Amino acid sequence: MTDVNDNRPTPFRVLVVDDDLTARILATHSLEQEGFEVLLADNGVIALQTFQEAQPDIVLMDVEMPGLNGFDVCRQLRSMPCGKLVPILMATGQDDIDSVRQAYAAGATDFVSKPFNWKVLGHRLNYMIRASNTTEQLRQLQKSETRLGNAQRIARLGNWEWHLKSGEIYWSDQFYQLLGGKRGRTQTGMRTFLRCVPANERPQLRHWFKQLLNCRYSGFMSGINHSISLAGQDVKNVQHQAEVFCDDQGNATIIAGTMLDVSELKRAQDQVLKLARFDSLTGLSNRSVFCDRVQLAIDQAERRGGLGAVLFLDLDNFKRINDTFGHGIGDLLLQEVAQRLTQSVRYTDRISDDSDAGAAEQTDLDHRVDLYTHNKDRQVRVPLVARFGGDEFTVLLPEINQIRDAENVARRVLESIGLSIDLAGHEVVITPSIGIAIFPHHGENVDSLMKNVDAAMYYVKHTGKNGYELFVKSMNVVAKRRLELESHLRHAIETNELSLNYQPQVDMRSGRIVGVEALLRWNSLQLGFVSPVEFIPIAEETGLITPIGEWVMREACRQTRQWQLDGLPHIRVAVNLSVRQFAKQNLEKLVSQVLQDTGLPVNCLELEITENMLMDDVEGSVETLHRLKALGVQLAIDDFGTGYSSLSYLKRFPIDRLKVDRSFITHVTTDPGDASVTQAIIAVAHNLGLSVTAEGVEEEAQLAFLQQYACEEVQGFLFSKPLKADDLATLLRTTNGYMSLKTARTTED
Known part of the structure; x- marks a missing residue:
């Protein structure tokens, strides 16, 4: 211990606990001559208080005291955090063996028999203090080494030293473990180490060690990454660091190094690389x-x-x-x-x-x-x-x-x-x-x-x-056109560029207009009229078909209800559903809301679904169609005959009508195959209790064929092209809702 002011050693403090005044006086006189600072206590209670306040380096305590005896005081001192390691010397009678046993049991470090040889006692106290300090230092060193070992084990870090003059090599326990060996069982040496390194990496590692050996100044540090390959174990990736220590002549004397297991880090880096690539x-x-x-x-x-x-x-x-x-x-x-x-x-x-x-x-x-x-x-x-x-x-x-x-x-x-x-x-x-x-x-x-x-x-x-x-090169024009269409289509609803045309559907028996199909049109302010063949696929691909489809349904229902309010014949309006609309979970809620908002009777709305849409997910389609049917709307399969429906599936769909695709009607009078398909579709529909609407009727001969096989409804240019809302209203008024089947005509272009 050293005084910070004059650098002279600070005297050891000894606490003397004895109820005998004479013993305390002698102890003070003798021990101060030996260089101790003496603290006194005449009973156990004062001893405990003085110990806590002064923190002595050693305690000399008599066994026999009134109140708390020496054994009780010793036990309480040992229970204090600051009293666990302080040497305690108990004074007993010369032949009191039982007191000696109790002293050790209470936690005493040693005992001394009365009467004292004070000069010898002073040397003994000095020895006990130094021995205690040395023991504590060793204990702390051992703890530090244990902590270092644990830290290296947790970090998977091993260290080594190579004393070049003696050839001695030291490996830490963790270094042994990284190499799959144990201290005392595995020979320490460069050959042992290199045998753990894959053969293809050894030349590079030898070159690294050669650089370290040839270094001419202390403090030179270098690193290298390599692998450790052990039989029956996964290959380890390690990071090696070393420092060179030289003598005054610049000769390397010691090389000290660390080896860190970075296998997990390497795997993490590989995973990051994989995610990035x-x-x-x-x-x-x-x-x-x-x-x-x-x-x-x-x-x-x-x-x-x-x-x-x-x-x-x-x-x-x-x-x-x-x-x-x-x-x-x-x-x-x-x-x-x-x-x-x-x-x-x-x-x-x-x-x-x-x-x-x-x-x-x-x-x-x-x-x-x-x-x-x-x-x-x-x-x-x-x-x-x-x-x-x-x-x-x-x-x-x-x-x-x-x-x-x-x-x-x-x-x-x-x-x-x-x-x-x-x-x-x-x-x-x-x-x-x-x-x-x-x-x-x-x-x-x-x-x-x-x-x-x-x-x-x-x-x-x-x-x-x-x-x-x-x-x-011409394809770039197509690509540019597509981007242009997509850009303008995104704003078509808000700029009021979309509109609907309506094509009449005529009953074959009476000639009455029983319905119309709503057909979307786009007249762009910048691009002019854009064909549905161009913009509908883009709307499907980009997802714009969802808001556009809702607008079509709402506008078609609104306009049909307006015709009814204007006193025109009540007709149904057919609206095509897109793939995205049909796949939505809340489709029936949307339909119900539109009907409620527009006031159109439910039986005046017909929803058209393509054949392929239904067959993509038959079970889901059946559920969706039943939910829609429960609302009271009519359901039709559009473009029938172009997909891959089977009769067994068709029976499960709660539909009202099949629409024969125009591709069959176009050649129905010239192509036996198309005639057979059309005839079969009509027959299947009738067997299932469904009605049929034929699309694309443009010739009297096609109409006659359809009449022959009892097709219920027709739609096409033979009767009318798609008309704007006002033009259709005019047609309904002038014809009173009836078209002549004998003199079927095409309205003005």
Whole structure:
């Protein structure tokens, strides 16, 4: 102990506890001469109080005292936090063996017999204090070493020292454990260590140690990452750090190092890398990686004068799958498409040479990891499949001999993906629209190439879907037109650009106009009249069909009710439901609300659903149709005969009417096949108690055919083209709601 003012040692404090005044006087005189600071207490209570206040270094205490005896005081001192380690010397009678036992039992450090040799006692007290301090230091050192060992074990950090002159190497316990060994059982040495390192990494590690050995100044630090491979265990990834200590001549004498197990960190980094580079749902490369690889492939093609190709796929009507079955089934579909696409694009879809003969034998993961070495000089030889986003997929063919090679791949993809897919008990058929772009002809960088292949894909979308097309410059005009339409369509409702035309539906027996079909029209302020064939698919794809469809239903019901209020004949109005509308869970609530808001009687509204919409989810369709039917509205299947309904399904649908598609009516008098189909549809409907409406009737001969087979209603230009609301009102007034079946006419264009 040292005084902070004069740096002289601070004397040890001794607390003397004795009820004998003479003993206290002698103790004070003798112990102060030996350099102690003496504290006195004549009973146990004062002893406990003085101990707490003064914190002595040692206690000399008589056993026999009034009140609390020495044993009681000793026990209470040991119960105090500050009294657990302080030496306590108990004074007993010379032959009082029983008191000695009790003293130890109470927690005394040692005992001394009376009478005292004060000079010897002073040396004994000094020894006991120093021994106690040394013991405490050792105890704290042991705790520190234990804590350090625990910390290294938790951190998976081992340390080592290499004394170069003696050749002695020290390894910590955790270093042994990292190497799969134990102290005393595993030989310490460089050879033992290197045997735990994979053979292909040893030369690099030896070179690192050589650099450390050749260092000429103290404090030089260096690090290296490598692996530890132990038999029967997973490979560990470790981070090695070392520091060199040199003598005055600059010779390395000691190298000390640490080795940290970073396997979990490495796995976490790999997972982050995987998330950054791969699509989590399908396991395919993602958009970012694909674009990087395309640019490398373009650069390579320009250097070598070769060709490559990019395929861009979009799944047709995928949103309908999500809306009908839910996103869970949609995700399963995307995973299945990814698998089929990968199988369709083979490693052999490239120019091969002997140096690439083993590429196809790489594991998929090794191959994909290899792809992400961003070395601009690296050759891109193997095809890459990626999920570009949503239901869009891309394929990179880095080397092709001719354009036909890319088309062959596109055909394989069409055949593979177009097969029916069983998803959790739901049989689904999905088709892709595929655009193809060749580089460097169709783009000298990734942005221009992807823009052009996207245009080719959308060209397929708008010319029938389920096919592929090679990019040509005129497709950019189509793509630009589509973006323009989508932009203006988003504001068509609020700018009051949408309107409805109504085409009459005529009863074949009486000639009475019994209904109209509401047909959507768009007259854009900027673009002029836009055909429904152009904008309806865009509305479907973008989701705009939902608000537009609600507007159509509401406007059609409002106008029909207005005709009734104007005293015109009561007729029904037919409204086409979109896929998205039919898939909505609250469709019947929307219909009910529209009828309530407009005041149209429920039996005056007919909802038309296409055949394919119903067959996407038969069970769900049956439930939806029954809920709608419960409202009292009429239900019709539009374009019947173009889908794949079976009679057993048709019987389950609570519908009122079948509408024969115009494609059959057009050639019903010239094509025996169309005539047979039309006749069969009418017969099936009648057997099921349904009525039939034929669309697209334009000739007297077609009308006669339909009359022959008792078709209930007809609709077409033979009677009237679609009319604006005011024009239809005029027609109803002038004809009193009846059309002549003998002199059927077309209204003025």
